[in-house]
Amino acid sequence: MTPLRLVIFEDNNDFRESLLHLFRFTPDVEVVAAYPDCSGVRNAVTQWKPEVVLMDIDMPGLNGIEATAVVKEASPTTQVVMLTVSEEEDRIFQALRNGATGYLLKKSGPDELVESVRLVHKGGSPMSPAIARKVLQFFHLTQATPQTAAAAPKTVETDDDALATGLTPREQEILEALVDGLSYKMIAAKHFISTDTVKNHIQGIYRKLHVNSKGEAISFALKRGLAGNR
Amino acid sequence: MTPLRLVIFEDNNDFRESLLHLFRFTPDVEVVAAYPDCSGVRNAVTQWKPEVVLMDIDMPGLNGIEATAVVKEASPTTQVVMLTVSEEEDRIFQALRNGATGYLLKKSGPDELVESVRLVHKGGSPMSPAIARKVLQFFHLTQATPQTAAAAPKTVETDDDALATGLTPREQEILEALVDGLSYKMIAAKHFISTDTVKNHIQGIYRKLHVNSKGEAISFALKRGLAGNR
DNA sequence: CAGGGTGTACCGCGTTTGTGGTACACCCTG
DNA sequence: CAGGGTGTACCACAAACGCGGTACACCCTG
Numbered sequence: 001m002t003p004l005r006l007v008i009f010e011d012n013n014d015f016r017e018s019l020l021h022l023f024r025f026t027p028d029v030e031v032v033a034a035y036p037d038c039s040g041v042r043n044a045v046t047q048w049k050p051e052v053v054l055m056d057i058d059m060p061g062l063n064g065i066e067a068t069a070v071v072k073e074a075s076p077t078t079q080v081v082m083l084t085v086s087e088e089e090d091r092i093f094q095a096l097r098n099g100a101t102g103y104l105l106k107k108s109g110p111d112e113l114v115e116s117v118r119l120v121h122k123g124g125s126p127m128s129p130a131i132a133r134k135v136l137q138f139f140h141l142t143q144a145t146p147q148t149a150a151a152a153p154k155t156v157e158t159d160d161d162a163l164a165t166g167l168t169p170r171e172q173e174i175l176e177a178l179v180d181g182l183s184y185k186m187i188a189a190k191h192f193i194s195t196d197t198v199k200n201h202i203q204g205i206y207r208k209l210h211v212n213s214k215g216e217a218i219s220f221a222l223k224r225g226l227a228g229n230r
Numbered sequence: 231m232t233p234l235r236l237v238i239f240e241d242n243n244d245f246r247e248s249l250l251h252l253f254r255f256t257p258d259v260e261v262v263a264a265y266p267d268c269s270g271v272r273n274a275v276t277q278w279k280p281e282v283v284l285m286d287i288d289m290p291g292l293n294g295i296e297a298t299a300v301v302k303e304a305s306p307t308t309q310v311v312m313l314t315v316s317e318e319e320d321r322i323f324q325a326l327r328n329g330a331t332g333y334l335l336k337k338s339g340p341d342e343l344v345e346s347v348r349l350v351h352k353g354g355s356p357m358s359p360a361i362a363r364k365v366l367q368f369f370h371l372t373q374a375t376p377q378t379a380a381a382a383p384k385t386v387e388t389d390d391d392a393l394a395t396g397l398t399p400r401e402q403e404i405l406e407a408l409v410d411g412l413s414y415k416m417i418a419a420k421h422f423i424s425t426d427t428v429k430n431h432i433q434g435i436y437r438k439l440h441v442n443s444k445g446e447a448i449s450f451a452l453k454r455g456l457a458g459n460r
Numbered sequence: 461c462a463g464g465g466t467g468t469a470c471c472g473c474g475t476t477t478g479t480g481g482t483a484c485a486c487c488c489t490g
Numbered sequence: 491c492a493g494g495g496t497g498t499a500c501c502a503c504a505a506a507c508g509c510g511g512t513a514c515a516c517c518c519t520g
Contacts, residue, residue, distance in 0.1 A: 096366060096369060101363065101366060102359075116359075119359040120359070123360065123363060124358070124359025124360050124362065124363050125359050125360075125362035125363035125365070125366050126359045126362070127357060127359070127362045128354070129332075129346075129349040129350070129354025129355050129356045129357070130353065130354045130355075132354065132355035132356070132357045132362060132365075133331065133353060133354050133355035135355075135365060135366070135369060136326060136331060136355050136365070138369075139326060139365065139368075139369070178445060179449055180449065181441065181443060181445045181446030181449045181450075182445075183443065183445075211411065213411060213413065214444065214445045215408060215411045215412075215413075215444045215445065215448050216411030218445055218448045218449055218452075219409055219410065219411050219448055219452065220411075222448075222449065222452040222453070223452070
């Protein structure tokens with residue numbers, strides 16, 4: 001079978017040579033090209049149609065993040081693995097947004113590098129654990145409240161706002177829960193009350209917000225900042 | 231220095247024994263306890279205060295996902311690494327939502343397992359590449375592609391904004407309607423289709439956003455700007 | 461103390477939503 | 491042309507929700 005075509009973009013001459021050397025002993029991977037900058041990135045990918053690209057982030061001229069966007073645009077099926085020393089969050093997310101599917105720190109060992117190239121081609125996303133953690137943290141930010149029936153340490157200091165909307169503190173809490181996407185049952189469990197009581201509060205909320213479904217209430221609350229506390 | 235305290239939850243006796251055996255030869259990790267089920271998970275973590283927990287997903291009684299929530303609630307600093315054979319998406323996201331910071335497939339080698347335990351304690355998120363890929367795919371969904379290409383002279387055609395979210399154009403429309411608080415009937419009327427078709431599209435939305443109710447979908451969409459057109 | 465607001469709880473009833481199927485017609489793309 | 495994705499539509503069943511009512515125990519405040 002034909003080896004996997006790999007193109008490398010890495011401005012550091014020593015490191016680029018190391019990579020070339022490394023893959024010279026990897027029969028199933030063929031480095032078809034290696035560039036010290038990304039000026040010709042579009043031509044490079046259209047010409048070589050590589051399965052995988054190893055992309056350094058810090059490069060003069062077009063940097064690796066922008067270049068990644070170009071690669072994915074010119075050849076969507078090409079998998080891009082970022083290679084960097086920095087763990088800067090913004091960089092990471094920009095790269096991932098632009099379509100990178102792997103993200104390795106340069107301190108990764110040679111074996112790991114080689115294996116990562118294979119993995120990304122097989123549909124995986126090799127990622128240094130430190131990077132993965134940052135992605136997960138972001139993931140958590142955007143994912144509210146697990147639905148386990150457990151006491152939630154909630155400090156609603158929102159009394160003033162509550163008054164502004166006419167919602168009672170309790171209703172405010174329930175509204176927050178609604179916005180988190182919880183069902184009556186889950187809210188009941190969370191607050192140790194019966195689902196009927198939840199219903200009562202929710203009826204109060206509907207009356208005061210002039211809505212008549214969960215969906216409207218959530219939409220209203222989020223659009224007006226009544227809940228969702230970003 | 232004191233070794234890292236590890237607690238294992240794994241119902242398969244053979245595999246649990248293998249793990250015990252494995253860590254017996256790992257001086258910097260001490261398995262303080264290993265259980266075949268999660269019935270006593272809360273007590274276990276409060277008693278042992280482990281730095282790391284290895285948690286199987288498929289277990290009788292309380293499953294690993296639910297147990298993870300309990301662990302994080304009882305001991306927030308404890309890091310939980312999921313261990314599973316399945317690559318089911320919902321499982322993965324539930325576990326991560328509930329606070330797991332690592333996610334390994336059981337086919338991972340012994341060295342990888344040991345290293346993962348160390349890494350998760352050092353602040354990383356060891357993750358099998360196949361898992362990482364799924365997380366990234368989800369990540370992409372929620373990121374309405376702001377290509378950083380400030381310097382990009384080529385004006386990367388953003389033709390497919392809708393595709394960027396992974397939602398089809400139709401699903402995008404339906405999502406907008408949901409955010410407006412419309413019911414199935416109203417959406418059906420608005421788009422001149424049957425309520426069943428609305429349901430189909432909404433199912434597609436739920437699947438892609440990993441939610442399972444109108445409330446969650448609306449909340450998700452608004453928090454991420456997937457809809458609500460600001 | 462009487463009355464209003466709040467938080468709690470229960471009941472019933474009809475509607476909406478969620479889940480899991482099957483089906484077919486289109487349009488692509490390999 | 492076979493196969494995958496999309497958009498359409500239908501069916502059946504269970505769970506969740508919305509609406510109406512009643513009830514009682516608080517804690518205020520007039």
